[in-house]
Amino acid sequence: MLQPSHQLYEYHVWANERLFDHLAQLPKEAFHAEVTSVFPSVSHTFGHMYLFERLFMSVLAGVPNDDIFPKLPSWTEEAQGRTANEMRQLFAGVSGEFRDLLRRTPDPDKAMTIEHPIYGRLDTHFSEILRHVVNHGTYHRGNVTAMLRQQGHAGVPTDYMFYLVERQASI
Known part of the structure; x- marks a missing residue:
């Protein structure tokens, strides 16, 4: 049985995969088409999501900010100009790394303190940040x-x- 927070992460991966499956059925232009929204295109939205998957995985792994922040530009660059299928592969890679981190974290409710350069200090738990990742997605x-x-x-x-319905049907 999965930890509840780990199951939420599996839902997150499932939902992303479902969306990528859907995008594969649409014209390729739909991924890069400019729209008026929170981001200028679907591809930009996925680029943002990818950047924050990397960022929060690093936070959960306990990587110091001084090591995380220099990587933000390369993570952003990594996701730019990708096709939907290439973006899907990036997400598959980060999901594998995230699952490995979850396997190595025996206590999903372990206490954590996060220092944000603008918003300050947050005393929280691993599972709370993981829920944030899912909510963000x-x-x-x-x-x-x-x-x-x-x-x-x-x-x-x-x-x-x-x-949940799909998961139950596959058991």
């Missing part, structure tokens, strides 16, 4: 759905309930 998958609808394409349901 949910928010931006909603952005992607809105962007696709602006372009005349349907979205795809990625609600947690659909994940």
